Amino acid sequence: MHEVSAAPAAHHGPPTTFIRKHVFSTDHKVIGIQYYHLALVAVVVGMVLSWLMRIHLGWTNAAIPGLQALSANGAPGGVMTPEYYLQLMTMHATIMVFFVLTTAPFAAFGNYFLPIQTGAEDMPFPHFNMMSFWVTLTGFLVLVSAFFVSDGPPLAGWTSYAPLSAIGKAAGPGQGAGQVIWATALGIFCVGQLLGALNFISTVLDMRCKGMTLSRLPVSAWAWFITSCMGLTAFAVLMPACILLILDHVAGTSFFIPSGLVINDQLIPHSGGSTLLWQHLFWFFGHPEVYIAIVPGMGIVTHVLVTNMRRPMLSMKAILYSMWALAFLSYMVYGHHMFVSGMNPFSSLVFSFPTLMITIPSTIVVLIWIGSLYGSQLRINTASLFALGFISMFVSGGVSGFFLAQPSIDIMLHATYFVVGHFHMVMGVAAMFGIFSGTYFWFPKMYGRMMDETLGKIHFWLTFVGTYCIFMPFHYLGWAGNVRRYAAFTDDYLKPLIPLHQFISVAALFTGAVQLIFIYNFINSRFRGAPAPPNPWEGTSLEWIMPSPPPWNNFGGKDPVVYHDAEQYGVKTASGADYIMQNSPEQALPGGDGD
Amino acid sequence: MGKFLAVTIIVIAIASAIPVVMHTWEPPADISTHGHLIDSQRDDTMIEAGVSFLAAQILLAIFIWQFAGSKREGKRKTFPGGAKGLVGAALVLVGAEVLALGAFGTKAWATVYFTPPKADAMPIQVQAGQFAFYFRYPGPDGKFGPIHPEMINEGTQNLFGLDPEHDVESRDDIVTAEMAIPVNKEIHLLMHAKDVSHSFYVPALRVHQDFVPGLDLSLHFTATQVGKYEIVCSQLCGLGHYNMRAYLEVMSQADFDDWQKKQAAAQ
Numbered sequence: 125m126h127e128v129s130a131a132p133a134a135h136h137g138p139p140t141t142f143i144r145k146h147v148f149s150t151d152h153k154v155i156g157i158q159y160y161h162l163a164l165v166a167v168v169v170g171m172v173l174s175w176l177m178r179i180h181l182g183w184t185n186a187a188i189p190g191l192q193a194l195s196a197n198g199a200p201g202g203v204m205t206p207e208y209y210l211q212l213m214t215m216h217a218t219i220m221v222f223f224v225l226t227t228a229p230f231a232a233f234g235n236y237f238l239p240i241q242t243g244a245e246d247m248p249f250p251h252f253n254m255m256s257f258w259v260t261l262t263g264f265l266v267l268v269s270a271f272f273v274s275d276g277p278p279l280a281g282w283t284s285y286a287p288l289s290a291i292g293k294a295a296g297p298g299q300g301a302g303q304v305i306w307a308t309a310l311g312i313f314c315v316g317q318l319l320g321a322l323n324f325i326s327t328v329l330d331m332r333c334k335g336m337t338l339s340r341l342p343v344s345a346w347a348w349f350i351t352s353c354m355g356l357t358a359f360a361v362l363m364p365a366c367i368l369l370i371l372d373h374v375a376g377t378s379f380f381i382p383s384g385l386v387i388n389d390q391l392i393p394h395s396g397g398s399t400l401l402w403q404h405l406f407w408f409f410g411h412p413e414v415y416i417a418i419v420p421g422m423g424i425v426t427h428v429l430v431t432n433m434r435r436p437m438l439s440m441k442a443i444l445y446s447m448w449a450l451a452f453l454s455y456m457v458y459g460h461h462m463f464v465s466g467m468n469p470f471s472s473l474v475f476s477f478p479t480l481m482i483t484i485p486s487t488i489v490v491l492i493w494i495g496s497l498y499g500s501q502l503r504i505n506t507a508s509l510f511a512l513g514f515i516s517m518f519v520s521g522g523v524s525g526f527f528l529a530q531p532s533i534d535i536m537l538h539a540t541y542f543v544v545g546h547f548h549m550v551m552g553v554a555a556m557f558g559i560f561s562g563t564y565f566w567f568p569k570m571y572g573r574m575m576d577e578t579l580g581k582i583h584f585w586l587t588f589v590g591t592y593c594i595f596m597p598f599h600y601l602g603w604a605g606n607v608r609r610y611a612a613f614t615d616d617y618l619k620p621l622i623p624l625h626q627f628i629s630v631a632a633l634f635t636g637a638v639q640l641i642f643i644y645n646f647i648n649s650r651f652r653g654a655p656a657p658p659n660p661w662e663g664t665s666l667e668w669i670m671p672s673p674p675p676w677n678n679f680g681g682k683d684p685v686v687y688h689d690a691e692q693y694g695v696k697t698a699s700g701a702d703y704i705m706q707n708s709p710e711q712a713l714p715g716g717d718g719d
Numbered sequence: 720m721g722k723f724l725a726v727t728i729i730v731i732a733i734a735s736a737i738p739v740v741m742h743t744w745e746p747p748a749d750i751s752t753h754g755h756l757i758d759s760q761r762d763d764t765m766i767e768a769g770v771s772f773l774a775a776q777i778l779l780a781i782f783i784w785q786f787a788g789s790k791r792e793g794k795r796k797t798f799p800g801g802a803k804g805l806v807g808a809a810l811v812l813v814g815a816e817v818l819a820l821g822a823f824g825t826k827a828w829a830t831v832y833f834t835p836p837k838a839d840a841m842p843i844q845v846q847a848g849q850f851a852f853y854f855r856y857p858g859p860d861g862k863f864g865p866i867h868p869e870m871i872n873e874g875t876q877n878l879f880g881l882d883p884e885h886d887v888e889s890r891d892d893i894v895t896a897e898m899a900i901p902v903n904k905e906i907h908l909l910m911h912a913k914d915v916s917h918s919f920y921v922p923a924l925r926v927h928q929d930f931v932p933g934l935d936l937s938l939h940f941t942a943t944q945v946g947k948y949e950i951v952c953s954q955l956c957g958l959g960h961y962n963m964r965a966y967l968e969v970m971s972q973a974d975f976d977d978w979q980k981k982q983a984a985a986q
Binding site: 291296484581585616 | 747768787817818824925960
């Protein structure tokens with residue numbers, strides 16, 4: 125961990141045309157921004173879908189203005205049909221998980237800042253990197269095209285359990301062409317992410333500048349590296365699973381369809397497949413995907429906090445080892461999604477223990493964050509507010525994992541809103557807070573202008589309270605046995621819960637509307653924000669040694685040399701500053717905080 | 720602003736805990752012989768999770784309150800015990816917590832899944848299909864006739880694909896759309912999926928098991944309270960998923976015998 129790398133950075137000439145500079149660019153920074161903009165478009169689409177779903181869940185027979193124009197069959201007279209609800213739900217989850225929670229914290233910020241933080245001019249395979257984005261964008265466009273086929277998008281959920289997802293259009297609206305489009309889109313997405321992961325891993329291993337030992341890498345770079353290692357194995361499993369699913373549709377294979385199934389009094393002409401095989405393949409990808417979404421956020425938040433606390437973490441090593449432990453354990457625990465699936469009950473116990481154990485590294489990270497606040501000189505700005513909000517959300521979403529890790533309790537909570545509340549808080553909202561924290565922190569570097577802090581703080585306060593109002597009650601619903609993925613609540617024991625659903629819907633509409641403040645701030649600051657200095661937050665890592673925004677070749681053709689880790693805060697220096705940049709040979713004077 | 724955030728976090732944490740403490744939203748009361756094990760495990764976990772939740776949020780809030788905007792005065796304070804203390808606490812306290820939960824949870828799980836049904840448990844077959852449950856009782860011979868999927872026909876009400884002409888065991892099978900069982904009698908439920916995955920979820924019974932196409936599974940349970948309870952599907956199965964349910968009628972043995980006679984006569 126302490127060897128010194130002096131590998132030369134990748135060198136390529138400056139872009140000479142508009143197309144090469146802004147469209148088919150091989151510059152990791154442009155690609156990072158392209159990924160970020162893709163995530164922004166995707167999150168708006170996903171959020172609008174969630175609004176439609178929440179209106180329907182609160183007021184099932186309400187006509188939603190304009191919805192009929194989107195789908196005359198799905199919403200006759202503007203009233204959503206049950207199948208259209210499921211189709212919107214499937215698209216909401218797929219878009220959010222893949223094209224927002226994976227794309228923004230990992231692909232967007234990672235692309236932009238990983239090479240810079242390692243001291244490289246670019247990634248080692250810039251053309252693969254460019255291809256990674258365009259392949260991912262293609263995946264997104266293919267997915268969205270499902271809205272425009274005759275039966276609409278699939279309705280099998282983002283988990284697309286077979287055989288519902290494999291049989292074809294006989295299984296329901298969207299289960300023909302829509303489901304094939306879904307599987308194709310995800311297969312394409314996997315290719316994009318695999319190309320990205322290869323680049324990320326080789327950047328960290330081979331492209332570090334002189335003096336940038338692994339132990340001196342900023343924590344955010346470590347988080348992207350760990351995430352890349354997870355992505356390399358997780359997406360490599362989802363992609364063939366999607367191909368097998370497509371073959372069941374178009375080539376008459378029966379990977380996921382057993383014999384003897386009857387739909388509409390017709391025997392399905394397949395035999396020999398396994399329905400649980402899909403679940404094993406999907407969740408072998410699916411659980412690491414949870415950490416692919418959240419580990420970059422943990423890295424970003426740690427990076428933002430250490431900058432704003434003006435002191436090192438109590439133990440950065442403990443955080444790094446814990447993130448590695450989370451990554452490793454994420455492959456050991458996937459079966460907890462299948463406790464009542466019909467899997468051998470003994471296997472449930474085997475999957476339960478590592479699931480419970482994953483609480484330990486999670487707790488270590490949280491305690492190190494909180495313990496490091498003690499004695500700090502915490503600066504409150506929008507980035508640090510979202511980072512602190514991330515901790516609160518991560519704790520709130522994390523503790524419900526205690527319940528879901530235990531098969532006996534899962535008997536009551538499986539497939540209920542308790543699960544929905546758990547994952548929305550811990551990998552949805554917490555990850556979004558990580559994205560917001562990173563945005564407010566790095567926007568000046570990426571766009572060369574400062575974001576409006578007042579609007580940013582209003583955005584934080586309303587979002588923080590609003591998201592709690594949405595997702596904490598999800599746990600209460602699940603506790604009462606409210607099954608998820610219901611288009612309406614017709615069961616006797618669920619009817620009393622409808623007012624709580626209405627409260628959640630109001631909170632969701634409000635919190636969604638609050639995001640318009642962010643979008644306004646983002647666009648307005650992009651063009652009219654105050655010019656950003658090179659180092660507005662007095663950070664130490666290499667992104668802060670370059671102009672805002674950085675030139676095309678990052679360090680102006682001069683490879684930086686690194687002398688310190690990125691945690692040189694709270695030190696005493698000759699200039700009076702309380703920090704030392706990573707590329708500064710200056711040594712801390714006696715008398716600083718660390719002495 | 721730091722102090723305001725600290726107060727907000729504490730208010731949210733306490734407000735979140737109130738409905739749990741007040742039992743505002745609870746599942747239907749348990750009517751099974753094994754449910755108390757699940758409920759007590761769930762309640763014990765709530766205490767541990769609740770303490771962890773409140774402790775972490777309050778500690779976070781206190782340090783934000785104390786140190787947001789503070790300036791360094793002299794040597795920096797470090798959390799007592801430092802990182803080693805915190806990592807040690809996580810390993811020991813959380814480690815003990817998860818081991819205890821795992822061990823006690825195993826007992827509850829084993830009671831449900833590792834104990835075979837008694838020899839005199841009453842067999843009932845349930846078939847799940849888009850978007851209804853159907854139930855089959857073996858009749859006086861105590862045997863289910865085989866299912867012939869190619870003969871399933873809702874139009875002719877041959878819901879299980881039975882062939883009584885050739886299969887003697889099928890002739891006295893009783894097929895119903897609602898499930899009736901005698902109270903305090905163990906039921907051995909044989910689960911069959913007709914088309915896609917479904918689930919058999921009866922919150923009041925503390926029973927939850929997926930139907931897996933191609934793989935017939937079984938469950939066993941004993942209901943202790945006479946009454947009418949809902950059986951719902953929790954595995955996304957298509958457009959009518961939200962409305963896929965049936966009723967479970969738990970009745971006295973005498974009422975059940977009468978019910979079964981009426982159903983047999985109606986076949």
